[in-house]
Amino acid sequence: MLTCSNIAVSKNNQLLFSNLGFTIFDGSVLIIKGRNGIGKTSLLKVIANLIPKCSGDIFYNAINIKLVLKEFYELLFYIGKTDILDEEQTVLKNLEFWGKLYDQEINILAAIKTFSLEPYIDTETYKLSQGYKQRLLLARLLLCNAKIWLLDEPFNSLDYQGKDILINLIKARCMQKGIVIITNHNQNIKIENSSEINLEDFCDK
Amino acid sequence: MINRNIQLNELSVYKVFISVLYRQLNIFVKNKALIISGIFLFISSISILKFLEGNNINTETFKIIEILLIIYSITLSSDLIIVEDYKKGLFEQFLLTGVLLEFFLLAKITASFIAYAMLYVPVMAVIDFLTDSYKIYDITYLVLIKILIIFNITINSVMSSSFLLSFKKRTSQILISIFINIPTIVISSLCYVSNNLFYSLLLISILLLTLPLSVLLSSYIIKISIEEDN
Numbered sequence: 001m002l003t004c005s006n007i008a009v010s011k012n013n014q015l016l017f018s019n020l021g022f023t024i025f026d027g028s029v030l031i032i033k034g035r036n037g038i039g040k041t042s043l044l045k046v047i048a049n050l051i052p053k054c055s056g057d058i059f060y061n062a063i064n065i066k067l068v069l070k071e072f073y074e075l076l077f078y079i080g081k082t083d084i085l086d087e088e089q090t091v092l093k094n095l096e097f098w099g100k101l102y103d104q105e106i107n108i109l110a111a112i113k114t115f116s117l118e119p120y121i122d123t124e125t126y127k128l129s130q131g132y133k134q135r136l137l138l139a140r141l142l143l144c145n146a147k148i149w150l151l152d153e154p155f156n157s158l159d160y161q162g163k164d165i166l167i168n169l170i171k172a173r174c175m176q177k178g179i180v181i182i183t184n185h186n187q188n189i190k191i192e193n194s195s196e197i198n199l200e201d202f203c204d205k
Numbered sequence: 206m207i208n209r210n211i212q213l214n215e216l217s218v219y220k221v222f223i224s225v226l227y228r229q230l231n232i233f234v235k236n237k238a239l240i241i242s243g244i245f246l247f248i249s250s251i252s253i254l255k256f257l258e259g260n261n262i263n264t265e266t267f268k269i270i271e272i273l274l275i276i277y278s279i280t281l282s283s284d285l286i287i288v289e290d291y292k293k294g295l296f297e298q299f300l301l302t303g304v305l306l307e308f309f310l311l312a313k314i315t316a317s318f319i320a321y322a323m324l325y326v327p328v329m330a331v332i333d334f335l336t337d338s339y340k341i342y343d344i345t346y347l348v349l350i351k352i353l354i355i356f357n358i359t360i361n362s363v364m365s366s367s368f369l370l371s372f373k374k375r376t377s378q379i380l381i382s383i384f385i386n387i388p389t390i391v392i393s394s395l396c397y398v399s400n401n402l403f404y405s406l407l408l409i410s411i412l413l414l415t416l417p418l419s420v421l422l423s424s425y426i427i428k429i430s431i432e433e434d435n
Contacts, residue, residue, distance in 0.1 A: 050297055051432050074303040084293045086228070088235040100224035101302060103217050 001025050002047075002148065002179055007056035009042050015054070016042060017202040026177040029170060029191050031184050034199035040183035041080070043199065044150045047181065048078045077146035079137060079154060087126040091117055091136055094125060095143065104143045111142035115165060130157040138166060141173075149173060149180045155189055167191055221304050222312045229316035232285055239285065243278035244324055250274050251332055264341060268397040271329065272390055276358050279321055280382050283362040284369075286317050287423065291370055296427050306424045310363070314420070318359045326351050342400055350396050353408040357389040360412070360419045367423035370430040385415075 001023060008018035016039030024030050032040050045051045047058060049069060058065045065072045085094055095112065099105040112118055115135040120128060125136065134157040141149065149170075155163055170180050170191060182189075233240060254262070254270060290296060299309045329351050333342075365382035369375070388411050396404040 045297075048297075048301060050300065070303055073301050076301050078298070078301050080294050080297065084295050084298055086232075089231065093231075097224055097228055100220055103220060 001061055003059040003062075004047065005057050005059070007043070007046065007058075008054040009039050009046055009051075010054050011039065011042060017199050018054070020056070020197075020199070020202045022197060024179050024181065024195075026179060027174045027193075029174060029180045029182065029194035031182050031189065031191070031194055031196045032199060033184055033196055034203075036185060038199045038203060040185065040199060041152050044078065044080075044152050044181065044183060048076055048150055049073075050078075075147045076150065077141065077144045077148070078150040078152075079140070080152045083133070083137075085125045085133060085136060088124060090122050090124055091128070092121040094136060095139060098140045099143045102144045104145065107142050111139040114142060114169070115139045116161070131159055131162060134158055135162055135165075138162075138169075141169060147178050149178065151180065151182045153183055153185065155184065163189075218304055218308055221302070222308055225309050225312035226316045229286070229313050230320060232289075233316070233320040236282070236285055239282045240320070240324065243281045244328060246281070247274050247278040247325075248328060248332075255336065264336070265394065265398045267336065269390065269394045271332070272354060272358075272393055275325060275329075275354070276362075276382065276386050276390075279325075279355075279358050279362050280365065280379065283366040286313050286363055287366040287427070288369055291427065291430065297431055300428070300431070306427065307420050310420045310423050314360060314363055314416070317363065318356050321359050322352055322355045325355050342397075346400070346402065346405070350393060350405055350408070353405065353412060354389065354393050357393075357408065357412055357415065358386065360415050361385045361389065363423055364415075364419040367426040371426055371433075 003021075003023045005021050007020040009016045009020075020043070022030065032043060034040055042051065046053045049058075049065060049072070060068070060072055060075070086097070089097075091112075092108075095108050096105070099108045099111075112121060115138060117132070117135060117139060120132060125133065128136065134154075138154060154166055158166065167189075170182075173180055174193065182191075251271060251274060254267070296306065296309075299306055326348065330348065333347060362382060364385060365378050368381045369378040372378070372381075389408070392404060392407045392411060395401075396408060
């Protein structure tokens with residue numbers, strides 16, 4: 001169970017949102033909505049403790065994450081918007097690197113097959129279309145054992161097949177009592193047992 | 206059970222170290238144009254200096270200029286170590302692996318040292334051969350000094366490259382790079398002037414001092430920059 005209590009976040013000395021609180025139970029999905037620049041990515045980074053918040057606390061199973069930061073990091077997997085892929089490397093080399101980093105090399109083949117990346121394993125990443133780059137980025141989800149997934153606009157650039165794959169993965173994670181938090185700004189995504197938060201409700205402007 | 210967990214963690218950290226090291230070496234190979242242009246700049250500057258000054262320049266002065274040129278040419282490609290990965294958001298991902306950021310930086314420094322040493326030490330040895338420096342110095346001593354100089358400059362360039370994340374201006378990086386390289390320049394000059402093994406021990410001591418300092422400081426700057434940039 002992940003609880004955010006009374007969170008306020010600012011950027012460039014400007015308050016983005018305040019008094020935000022929610023609890024996500026194991027096996028559920030939270031979709032964070034709101035217009036561009038409202039602070040969806042910032043909220044994910046605050047939950048991941050990558051950036052500071054103005055006020056509030058985050059608890060995992062009633063323990064303040066600040067007290068167990070290292071253990072909390074091991075439970076987390078964050079996929080951001082920034083392109084962290086090595087463009088000059090092949091798809092396989094990229095996955096091998098992340099597989100080694102998370103000690104999950106055994107799942108590389110499964111990641112390739114799940115996201116239908118087989119025809120491109122020896123292709124340099126810069127040659128891939130935006131959709132396949134996003135698939136490669138998301139294939140890393142299968143290379144970690146994290147319980148909490150923080151996905152920043154994961155459906156961007158994906159075609160219907162890619163979206164279905166991701167939704168099925170999210171469902172599978174939830175069935176394993178995982179927690180998934182997604183940001184989404186314009187796409188109408190339907191996931192079973194998901195709840196939604198519109199950040200505009202917590203924004204002063 | 207606890208022992209087993211510790212063993213697994215050690216194995217995982219070792220794997221992380223190796224994979225980051227291997228990746229960094231790959232980055233150098235893929236960006237060979239940038240590295241080669243640095244070496245080309247170094248060789249051409251040294252050659253021009255030698256042709257213009259000929260025998261009017263003494264060996265010690267020549268060696269000091271050589272060190273300054275190495276600092277400059279390594280700084281040219283130092284973005285490949287920290288800045289490029291920072292822009293990609295890779296350090297955020299590294300932080301979330303639960304492995305200390307310092308391990309990642311140590312792996313990157315080791316890989317950079319291997320790459321730069323493999324490229325610059327042979328080039329410097331050839332220059333020594335062409336300028337007859339090997340007649341004055343013991344060859345093993347010369348190679349040792351060169352390896353230590355490259356290691357020191359690599360560590361310092363990682364540190365100055367991290368400062369670029371905070372100050373955002375290239376001028377600041379070059380100024381910091383010159384400033385933090387002063388001990389290396391002075392001690393390595395003494396190594397050449399005195400031809401005494403004692404000074405090479407001083408060079409090692411600077412290395413042992415700057416390595417942890419560089420790793421800890423760079424890690425701190427990266428974490429601060431992640432917070433500030435978001």
